[in-house]
Amino acid sequence: MHTGSFGSVPTTVLDLMHKYQHQSQVRPDEFLRYDFAQKLNESRAAIAEQLHVPSSTVVLIQNATTGINTVLRNLQYDANDTILYFSTTYGACQNIVLSTMEVSKCQGHRIELEYPLPDEELLDRVEVAIRAVRDAGQRPKVLMLDTICSLPAVRMPFERLLELCKREGILSLVDGAHGYGALPLNLAELCPDFFVSNCHKWGLVPRPCALLYVPEHNQKLIRTTFPTSSLFVYTCISQSTQLLLLVQTSRAQYDVPKYTSCLDCHRIAGAS
Ligand SMILES: Cc1ncc(COP(=O)(O)O)c(C=O)c1O
Secondary structure, eight states: OOHHHHOOOOHHHHHHHHHHHHHHHHSHHHIIIIIIHHHHHHHHHHHHHHHTSOGGGEEEESOHHHHHHHHHHHSOOOTTEEEEEETTSOHHHHHHHHHHHHHHOOEEEEEOOOSSOOHHHHHHHHHHHHHHHHHTTOEEEEEEEESBOSSSOOBOOHHHHHHHHHHHTOEEEEEOTTTTTTSOOOHHHHOOSEEEEESTTTSOOOSSOEEEEOOGGGGGGOOOOSSOOTTOOOTTTOOOTTHHHHHHHHHHHTTHHHHGGGSSHHHHHHHO
16 A cells, blocks of 8 residues: 555544544534534644644645645736746646636746756756746746655655745745655744645545645635635625635535545544
């Protein structure tokens, strides 16, 4: 078994997930109105604590690509804004950049990497790419980077890339699909602008479950979930910074068979 492909769980965790799914079907009102939201918030709080950030900055979503879509599709772009990413970026995430380019008319800049490649050389290539984008009259708006790439399976120097983003005034979007459960992650120290991680790959949490971290100062940039759901509030009416969290919790209520995988399981997995 290769945990990084799909993830797997201890049977104790699976049994718990089945219990919640059963409850959601046989006593839906009680479960959805009372138990579910409370347990979801407890799970968010437990995961946020592991990441050393407030629970108001972490939501549970279905998978990493949902998180990357949520961030890249919510950002507002001018025609000269550029999204930087790597040739080693996961294929689906490269497609999200291309699709965002179609919709918003922003540009994409792919940084070519061939391994073996020392970290210093990788950082140099990013700096060269930033200069090239600026020299072409474009603005590097966001850099998408990995914690651990899948092909080839290499750990990126993400700490140094995040520092570079801060120095250059570029938003950082971390694809940490292989992060939670695989690496110690202190997001309070790392300070990414956006961080996505699958919990189901290495975290012993049932599929599908991933996390999206958005620090409070960036929450105004994330206006809606994908798909947009019932708690969406039109910009003219409210600029609430807590919107993402509310919308997500609400959406999850209609999607319980999927989201029951997010409940409580991290505790059992941590104890097993
Ligand atoms: C590096 C990386 N990013 C993103 C993804 C996409 O994850 P998901 O299919 O769970 O959205 C994967 C999947 O294996 C991955 O390896």
